Amino acid sequence: MAMFRFIHTADVHIDSPMVGLSQHAGETVARIRSATREAFSALIDKAIAESVAFVVIAGDLYDGGWRDVRTGLYFSAQMGRLADAGIRCFIAYGNHDAESQITNRLNLPPTVSVFSSRKPATFSIEELGVALHGQSFATRDITADLAAGYPNPVAGAFNIGVLHTALTGLPGHANYAPCTLEELRAKGYQYWALGHIHHGQVLNERPHVVFPGNLQGRSIKETGPKGAHLVIVKDGEITEFSTFHCDVVRWSRVSVDVADCERDTEVVGRMREAIERAVESEADGRLLACRIELSGATPLHDGLMADQDQLLAEAQSAALGLGAERAWVEHVVVASQPETQSDGADDSGSLTDLQAWLADGWQDGELTQRIDRELADFCSKLPSEVRSSTDDPLLKALITKDHAAVLRGAYPYLAGKLKAKARAS
Ligand SMILES: [Mn+2]
Numbered sequence: 470m471a472m473f474r475f476i477h478t479a480d481v482h483i484d485s486p487m488v489g490l491s492q493h494a495g496e497t498v499a500r501i502r503s504a505t506r507e508a509f510s511a512l513i514d515k516a517i518a519e520s521v522a523f524v525v526i527a528g529d530l531y532d533g534g535w536r537d538v539r540t541g542l543y544f545s546a547q548m549g550r551l552a553d554a555g556i557r558c559f560i561a562y563g564n565h566d567a568e569s570q571i572t573n574r575l576n577l578p579p580t581v582s583v584f585s586s587r588k589p590a591t592f593s594i595e596e597l598g599v600a601l602h603g604q605s606f607a608t609r610d611i612t613a614d615l616a617a618g619y620p621n622p623v624a625g626a627f628n629i630g631v632l633h634t635a636l637t638g639l640p641g642h643a644n645y646a647p648c649t650l651e652e653l654r655a656k657g658y659q660y661w662a663l664g665h666i667h668h669g670q671v672l673n674e675r676p677h678v679v680f681p682g683n684l685q686g687r688s689i690k691e692t693g694p695k696g697a698h699l700v701i702v703k704d705g706e707i708t709e710f711s712t713f714h715c716d717v718v719r720w721s722r723v724s725v726d727v728a729d730c731e732r733d734t735e736v737v738g739r740m741r742e743a744i745e746r747a748v749e750s751e752a753d754g755r756l757l758a759c760r761i762e763l764s765g766a767t768p769l770h771d772g773l774m775a776d777q778d779q780l781l782a783e784a785q786s787a788a789l790g791l792g793a794e795r796a797w798v799e800h801v802v803v804a805s806q807p808e809t810q811s812d813g814a815d816d817s818g819s820l821t822d823l824q825a826w827l828a829d830g831w832q833d834g835e836l837t838q839r840i841d842r843e844l845a846d847f848c849s850k851l852p853s854e855v856r857s858s859t860d861d862p863l864l865k866a867l868i869t870k871d872h873a874a875v876l877r878g879a880y881p882y883l884a885g886k887l888k889a890k891a892r893a894s
Contacts (some may be wrong), residue, residue: 479664527664528563530635563633603631728765774885
């Protein structure tokens, strides 16, 4: 049998809208918006440089229906680059790019083979002794165990199962084509090229059962290096299995201790140092997109709480000042605390009253109706991906009409504003 290499990727989500960018503008943001494409182009570069025999894409190549045909044309161009190099590509669509989700697909070059969504199928590469088995998602939700219907392994071949699945019992994922690791191991294939779980993990070796994770992080929920796998097979055995990173933007949470900071410039200085350190240690030459999380007790707390727009602008400025496309700040979370002794005795009484009033406010029908009225328009304008996946507790409370949590969440902000104002006057 021959020696060959292949690449396994999944969850490319080309042209994904990148949650959390909508309120930002600028060149760096434009670069982040195009990151899913650039990461995929980097994967194609790698495939050509390594002279792989084929590329396997295990679902969620697209994020959903295309906004326009350019998404499809971009992909065709990348497949053209592979075809020029004599490299084939095998695709099984997943829940995001299921048959029912994408209505305007383009015809692809003959070097690209797509698994049917109607029934499992096998593509064979005779000269390499490879059999690829797979099935695409017909609809967004697949509650059936697709793997159970996959064909038996082809005797003497290197068998690859291509499947978009959440397995069963993995936290945070509904059941997408559920199956168990045991079932996959017992199938008799040599490699399971899985997709769906965005955090890469090798669940088993010999046979390999692998989630490569997504190719490019798309929000602060997808931190750290992202990439795909290069597999070398010799005489039907995996002799080398490695990970390579394709992400062009790396997401990171950056903690900044502002304890004892007495001037705003100190806070900015600490943010700048922390971003610089994170760029050094985590970005690996890529653009670092970070969320800054302030912690520690500081007399500046109220002011930070009260003017978060200014704080974000300072953080952005510090990041941009590090050099072209080194770092970008998505958000600053003010999780610092006030210094307890610094509260003026005269205003603490009224603040306690305010806190008590807010704590009981959810029982006040007139107030809750007013909150709903004032915020209905705002909530209806939120993009659906923000609505479904925000990790901001206050926004979540607004969306779910959890009035008690909305009022609770308003306190630190109001108190910060009031105290900052009292200090200034
Ligand atoms: Mn996905």
